[in-house]
Amino acid sequence: MSTNSADSGRVHDAPSNNWVYRVLPRTLWPYAQLARWDRPIGWQLLMWPCFWSAALAGNAAVSLGTFSASRFAFHLLLFFIGAVAMRGAGCTYNDIVDHDIDMEVERTRSRPLPSGRVTRLQAKIFMVLQALAGLIVLLQLNGLSIFLGVFSLVFVAIYPFAKRFTDWPQFFLGLAFSWGAIMGWSAEFGAVGLASIVLYLAAIAWTVGYDTIYAYQDREDDELIGVRSTARRFGERPRPWLFGLYGLTVFLLFAAFAIAGAGLLAYVGLLVAAVTLFYQILVLDIHDARQCLTLFKFNNIVGLILFVGLSAALLVRLV
Numbered sequence: 001m002s003t004n005s006a007d008s009g010r011v012h013d014a015p016s017n018n019w020v021y022r023v024l025p026r027t028l029w030p031y032a033q034l035a036r037w038d039r040p041i042g043w044q045l046l047m048w049p050c051f052w053s054a055a056l057a058g059n060a061a062v063s064l065g066t067f068s069a070s071r072f073a074f075h076l077l078l079f080f081i082g083a084v085a086m087r088g089a090g091c092t093y094n095d096i097v098d099h100d101i102d103m104e105v106e107r108t109r110s111r112p113l114p115s116g117r118v119t120r121l122q123a124k125i126f127m128v129l130q131a132l133a134g135l136i137v138l139l140q141l142n143g144l145s146i147f148l149g150v151f152s153l154v155f156v157a158i159y160p161f162a163k164r165f166t167d168w169p170q171f172f173l174g175l176a177f178s179w180g181a182i183m184g185w186s187a188e189f190g191a192v193g194l195a196s197i198v199l200y201l202a203a204i205a206w207t208v209g210y211d212t213i214y215a216y217q218d219r220e221d222d223e224l225i226g227v228r229s230t231a232r233r234f235g236e237r238p239r240p241w242l243f244g245l246y247g248l249t250v251f252l253l254f255a256a257f258a259i260a261g262a263g264l265l266a267y268v269g270l271l272v273a274a275v276t277l278f279y280q281i282l283v284l285d286i287h288d289a290r291q292c293l294t295l296f297k298f299n300n301i302v303g304l305i306l307f308v309g310l311s312a313a314l315l316v317r318l319v
Helices: 019-023 026-034 041-064 069-097 099-104 120-138 143-151 153-162 169-177 180-189 194-225 230-234 239-260 264-283 289-297 299-318
Strands: none
Touching: 019 026, 026 069, 026 120, 041 069, 041 169, 041 180, 041 194, 041 239, 041 299, 069 099, 069 120, 069 153, 069 180, 099 194, 120 143, 143 153, 143 180, 153 169, 169 194, 169 230, 180 194, 194 230, 194 239, 194 264, 194 289, 194 299, 239 264, 264 289, 264 299, 289 299
16 A cells, blocks of 8 residues: 555555554544654654653762662653653644645645644644643652643744744754753752753754754755755755764763763763764765655664663662
8 A cells, every 4th residue: 555645544754564554443543643653763762861861860869879770660661651642742733833834745745634634623632632641641750840841841832833933943843852851860859950951952962963864854845835944054064063963962961971970881872872873974865865764763773872871880880
């Protein structure tokens, strides 16, 4: 069955063999697509800063003698569920805001709203249900974390409009997507530490970098309809910008690890992650949309490597 037609029930930029199409009844496909359940890379990239922050806070808590393995595991579970729910709610909101724009872009016009497979009212109801699931997760955390989680909705609300007034909408995406770098620390300590703030800045730089690569898929369509992006801003010479963004990411991650007193294996993980980041830049072909998507998705591995390094450092200190 073709993935290029809205009549197939699938969307143009989603894999056709995803579990959504094998498990869910066809009537639920549009909602799964609104939430991007068929494209897990989004919630994965939203989740990793949360996991980094929780693991980094765990390293610091071990030094203070306050670390609890059960609390750490519980926080990871909450952040996983919250990332899936809030990424889904955010994507649904973004599709509602971008309804008209998505109708003009080849890659997005087969999505549920522009293709007419769901109404705007149905999309809004689904968005609220997902947000409520996220709220239930948030209420399991301490008071400061609840406040921070609610405050993050400011950035979520602004992001879909950013492409209309700035060449740097990826920066606003970074503000929203990286917020977990603060949440993991606040969930552990009930405070916002310097290490988590530096980690947040690192995650923002990382997000701007990988989403710039992603945006090169749509650059021609964006130019035609007047949508702005860092891909359009950087033009034919993105490498100096990406080296700067990923270089800043690595530097700030190193600083956050040092401030929190992370163990040696965290830095080993950082070194491996740095190699994978700069590899992306070296092989990037901005005129190959398929490769841009592949490199963008590869950042899930980058996030995993950093988390494994931090967790390994934590485990060594425990034993």
